[in-house]
Amino acid sequence: MNVKKSWKLKLSTLDKRIEGFKSGYRQNLAILGLDTEEISYLLDNYLIENKYNDFIYIRVSVNYKDSKDFFKDIALSFFSEYSGKIESLDYFLLTLENNLPNTVNFIKNALKKNNITFFDAVELLDKIVNETNKKYIFLLENFTDIDDIFNSWYQAFAKFIILQRNCMIVLTSSDILKAENILANELNLLFGNFEKIYIDNINFIDKYLYFKSCLPSDISEFAILFFVNILGNNLIYYDLISDIIKNNYKSSEEVDSLTRILEEVLYRKDGYFYQKYIKKIEFLREKFMDYYNVIKVLLSISGGYIRKSELVSLNIYDSKTLKSKLDRLNRFNYIINLGNIYKISDHLFSFWLLNIFRVNIMPLSLQMKYFFWRENLKKEINNFKDKFYRDKVEKIKDLLSYFRDDIIYINNIKYILPHIGKLKVILSDKEDLYFLIPYEKDNVFCGLKVNNTNDIDMFEFLNEANKYKQSKKIFISTGEISSSAKLLAKNYKTLAFDYNDINNLFSIYNLRTLIFEKEIIKNACVGDF
Incomplete structure (x- = not known):
């Protein structure tokens, strides 16, 4: 099977945390992204290559389930992993009773009830962990929809997470705001808290x-x-x-x-x-x-x-x-x-x-x-x-002309992008450092480095910017900006955008173009695909 390696870009943290769990350190995770299908797809590809024999993986989704179906899915996922077979739940209850009497009897008794609660579901997980004496990864997809199945499920789940140290929890959701709220409140636990992975970043x-x-x-x-x-x-x-x-x-x-x-x-x-x-x-x-x-x-x-x-x-x-x-x-x-x-x-x-x-x-x-x-x-x-x-300077001029006193949040950072208008371009003493100044206003002073930026470049820009004391300062690099240059920009209240930020802004403003520096690409390394 030709397994895609795309999971490496977005689920490398999951892989590291599962490695840590093997060594005795448990860190629960919440994988959050805009597309439910993409999250499941990445998990599929990850698990095909990276299931560890040390663990048993129980994976269920909340979609289109009632409480009994949800409970059955936990049982069926466990039995399939435990036995290495794909069979019906009735088959497993019949054939595994001698091997797992406590778990099988608990499932049989629970299925006779008219109303299965979330407490029954986590008690089943607890029975499984205790009877098999193994470590588990519990993957619960679309967890923010549990409200549609169970009332007041948080308390039972929180108690299980805190007390059952042999089970690592991985939650997923495309309802990011609701997930963040649950994780910040009902599942904000002193022991067993959740690290968030945002796969759209x-x-x-x-x-x-x-x-x-x-x-x-x-x-x-x-x-x-x-x-x-x-x-x-x-x-x-x-x-x-x-x-x-x-x-x-x-x-x-x-x-x-x-x-x-x-x-x-x-x-x-x-x-x-x-x-x-x-x-x-x-x-x-x-x-x-x-x-x-x-x-x-x-x-x-x-x-x-x-x-x-x-x-x-x-x-x-x-x-x-x-x-x-x-x-x-x-x-x-x-x-x-x-x-x-x-x-x-x-x-x-x-x-x-x-x-x-x-x-x-x-x-x-x-x-x-x-x-x-x-x-x-x-x-x-x-x-x-x-x-x-097109020339990179012209691309950046075009981008800046789209700013309209906009307030934009990128990766939870707030940017205020002033209305600039047409710009004149002045070449500095360096052949790849430009100063961009509005024709009609003096409210903004912009710098553009057509390459990577270091602190010397930033100093030169800031010295020139001192001549325009009332102006908002914006510095753009078509490459990377060094850590020291970023710190300088922050200290002097300068908006600093590198090639990633600029390509984000091109997308936000519907401009069909990108900044592309071959040197950065040549030196980059994101792993073996």
Whole structure:
């Protein structure tokens, strides 16, 4: 079996903590991400390669269960792991009674009850651990939905976690806000607390290097980065699309072959992506009486109307109603609120909405729809190509011109990005250090280093910035910024952005481009894929 290595980018902490558990140190984990399918996929690939004989793994999901089914799933997962067989629960209860009398009798008695509680579930786990005298990994997926099955489950679970040291707990959820609240309150334990893994926090270089490792050697950097730009952070997408690229990419006809790849990925009605995204549309139909207007809002955000004030100006909803709809879409993980800016959380879904779905709902013949969306895709590819090969200084000027006194949170850090307008560029004494100054205002002074940045570069920028004492200071590096340079920037109240931050901002502002430094890529190492 060709097992994908994408788990290494996002679940390396899980692997380290399980290694620690082998040595006697238990650290419970909560894996949090926007896409439930991606979390399960990464766990599948991790467990195929990394199950330790020292442990028994019990893995259950909360989805679509009642209390009895949930209890049965725990029992069945345990028996399957313990015996190395896949059989029915009745078969295991019959054949393992002599080996595990306490566990089997407890299950039989519990199943006779009319009402199985969460206490019964954790008591079953306790019986299993005590009778087998082994260590366990209990993987509970979508744990934030337990409320739909059990009332007041927290206390029983907390007690089990604290007292049963031979069981390591791994929780997963795509409802990040609810999960954080539970972990900060009901499951905030002195003994057995949870370390959080946010799988959507992945940097640009890691994505690039992983994706490149999945692809044929003749694929161009432009093509790789085009896909990195539209795929976002979901590693299922990289794995699935890399296989399609292998069968369709031709460097001699790049734009046409990329169009064919996107057609295979996004337009084939029996394909994974089309089915996934149509289900997302159907979900909106179920949850919103006025779902057509909600889809208009999503299409508008995909098209670049990213601020609430801009969405209000479209007159789809009044301001109060719009806020309510945006909050619900945020809870359903369709969008993320970055401050005063909203983004579609799934980059490829956003691309599909704009280039496929928008055309499909037009009153056109199938032939005309096919023509239009192919033209849309070619336009997107050529647009990215034009911007990709532009001068880096021009790319940064373009980005800065999109700032509108925006308040943005990136990785829980608050940034206030002032309205800048047109900029004039002054070359410093160093050939790769530039100063960018607004034509019309003196409220901002910007520095741009087209390479890695050290503290000498930062000192030179800060000395020049002293001439503009009333200005907000922004420093941008198209490479990395050294720790000492970052400290200097912080001490002198300067916003400092490295290549990862800049590529995030390009994405936030819907600018189809990336900053790409070959030297950084050459020196980077994210592990053996």
